[in-house]
Amino acid sequence: MNFCSLCDVRPQSICAEMSEEEIRSISRTMAHHSVKEGHAIATEGEPVTHLNVIVSGTFRLVRMLEDGRRQITGFMFPGDFVGMSRTDSSYTAEALEPSLVCSFAHNFLDQMSEKHPGIKDRLIARGSSELAKAQDHIVLLGKNTAEERVLSFLKLVGRARRGEDRFSPRIYLSMPRQDIADYLGLRMETLSRTFAKLKKTGHLKTVSGRYVELGEAFELAG
Amino acid sequence: MNFCSLCDVRPQSICAEMSEEEIRSISRTMAHHSVKEGHAIATEGEPVTHLNVIVSGTFRLVRMLEDGRRQITGFMFPGDFVGMSRTDSSYTAEALEPSLVCSFAHNFLDQMSEKHPGIKDRLIARGSSELAKAQDHIVLLGKNTAEERVLSFLKLVGRARRGEDRFSPRIYLSMPRQDIADYLGLRMETLSRTFAKLKKTGHLKTVSGRYVELGEAFELAG
DNA sequence: CGCCTAGTTGAACAATATCAAAAATAGTGG
DNA sequence: CCACTATTTTTGATATTGTTCAACTAGGCG
Numbered sequence: 425m426n427f428c429s430l431c432d433v434r435p436q437s438i439c440a441e442m443s444e445e446e447i448r449s450i451s452r453t454m455a456h457h458s459v460k461e462g463h464a465i466a467t468e469g470e471p472v473t474h475l476n477v478i479v480s481g482t483f484r485l486v487r488m489l490e491d492g493r494r495q496i497t498g499f500m501f502p503g504d505f506v507g508m509s510r511t512d513s514s515y516t517a518e519a520l521e522p523s524l525v526c527s528f529a530h531n532f533l534d535q536m537s538e539k540h541p542g543i544k545d546r547l548i549a550r551g552s553s554e555l556a557k558a559q560d561h562i563v564l565l566g567k568n569t570a571e572e573r574v575l576s577f578l579k580l581v582g583r584a585r586r587g588e589d590r591f592s593p594r595i596y597l598s599m600p601r602q603d604i605a606d607y608l609g610l611r612m613e614t615l616s617r618t619f620a621k622l623k624k625t626g627h628l629k630t631v632s633g634r635y636v637e638l639g640e641a642f643e644l645a646g
Numbered sequence: 647m648n649f650c651s652l653c654d655v656r657p658q659s660i661c662a663e664m665s666e667e668e669i670r671s672i673s674r675t676m677a678h679h680s681v682k683e684g685h686a687i688a689t690e691g692e693p694v695t696h697l698n699v700i701v702s703g704t705f706r707l708v709r710m711l712e713d714g715r716r717q718i719t720g721f722m723f724p725g726d727f728v729g730m731s732r733t734d735s736s737y738t739a740e741a742l743e744p745s746l747v748c749s750f751a752h753n754f755l756d757q758m759s760e761k762h763p764g765i766k767d768r769l770i771a772r773g774s775s776e777l778a779k780a781q782d783h784i785v786l787l788g789k790n791t792a793e794e795r796v797l798s799f800l801k802l803v804g805r806a807r808r809g810e811d812r813f814s815p816r817i818y819l820s821m822p823r824q825d826i827a828d829y830l831g832l833r834m835e836t837l838s839r840t841f842a843k844l845k846k847t848g849h850l851k852t853v854s855g856r857y858v859e860l861g862e863a864f865e866l867a868g
Numbered sequence: 869c870g871c872c873t874a875g876t877t878g879a880a881c882a883a884t885a886t887c888a889a890a891a892a893t894a895g896t897g898g
Numbered sequence: 899c900c901a902c903t904a905t906t907t908t909t910g911a912t913a914t915t916g917t918t919c920a921a922c923t924a925g926g927c928g
Contacts, residue, residue, distance in 0.1 A: 436742045462827035487781060489785065493789050495785040497784045497785070508773070509770050509771050509773070509787075510776065511774050514774075514777065525681075538765075541759075544767070545766070547770050548730065548769050548770055548773060549732070550732035551730070551770060552730060552777075553688045553733065554777055555780060556736035558780035559709060559719045559736055559780060559783060560778060561780075561784050562717060562787060563709050563711065563717040563719070567717050568918095569915080570715055570916070580870080600874070600875090601874075601875060608788075609788030609789065610916075611917060613876080613916090613918080614916055615875095616875065616876050620876080620877085633874085633924090633925080641656060737919090791883080791884095792883080822907090824906085833884075833885055835885075835887095835908080836884055838883095838907060838908050841908090842909085854892095855892085855893065869928105871926105871927090872908095872925100873908080873927105874924085875925095876921105876922080876924090876928100877920105877921085877923090878922090880917105880918085880919095881913105881918075882917070882918090883914100883915085883916080883917085884901105884913105884916090885913080886912080886913070886914085887912085887913095888910085888911090888918085889909085890909070890910090891906105891907080892907065893907080895903085895905105896903100897899105897902100898899105898900085
């Protein structure tokens, strides 16, 4: 059976431009991995041999400091790419839940891109959009208060995970509080208090474990 | 006369892999711009038509928030690339001093890359290293104290501008305090106080306007 | 039910921001 | 070269925000 034909993220992936025939041929040789919670598909400092396209699940990108402090530089959702360049990975990418990825050897991509020059353009464009996301994150950390950070974060996951529960004002967080805190540059306690405060101001209706219900004052649009 | 033959940054640029003959032919058609202080070679939200390679000078990458707050997402030095993808620019790039850039139309690059497939690989690799730099910045803003931020910043410009004054413990800052503060996610006053504190701790010997002399306790190596 | 982990809350504290003013520096025209 | 102004940078006093450390609570699971 042809796995690719079921693929939700194909239009956003590098295989979008391939013909049905090519897809079939790839589908046979391709490595589809399922990744267990907590397992890494890339490790900080190690060489990257494969481009991974996330088909389902969520990943966190982790940077460790020498002294054990940890910063999360991003979260990756279905359709996102991990390992776009052969250079050593600048982060560790760990699954937050059982996930599915589609793995392309860079050697294979080089080969493939002779036929489909668009593949490399797509990688360049993806790279730029990753950079733009990183810059959003920089602005968030450099200029925003705790409340602004938490709201931005909720918008981020709200957008990324839309479709699972379309238009629902209820968001499921696939990561523990510590990960959110390490992403937002806050302590877990501050995050907790900020959730509480946002409940008071009507931005959130309920915050219960990993479920957050958005309130009146919250605008997903922004 | 052949301008490219004098180019300091060629080995790091996309023209590194071209033959002498090609360089000559490019050199004739190429746009070498001099950019006045304060002028932009890319504007947030506007489409990018050219890849700019910085030949000399310094640029700041600026993001404006709706309310007028400003975040600087990076500084660009000779050898760096601005505008690697055709997508709309995610920042404004402004010259901090009279600068020189070498400008390649993306159309031209596409054409060129048929002959030199390495060009796109180079762009992808550059993109990754930009992303890695952005992630360093994220860690800086998310996890570091004011002192750590200022020290990292000095290391950054120290490395980038080495060569002008090789091994000198004296660093010239091509940007005003406000830009440094907006880069580090601090207020100017805090930056100033942090400089003062670092002088006390022996990390800096003198801080006078745009010149900073490093002290004993400062390790450029890290 | 009791234990374990994840998350929340409280009170004191530290770091950075804010606002105001002083000092240093860079330009400008005589 | 100097005096004068405008701008940038530093310093001071105080307010705010987020951190720290400790205790407490809520769920999940044997």
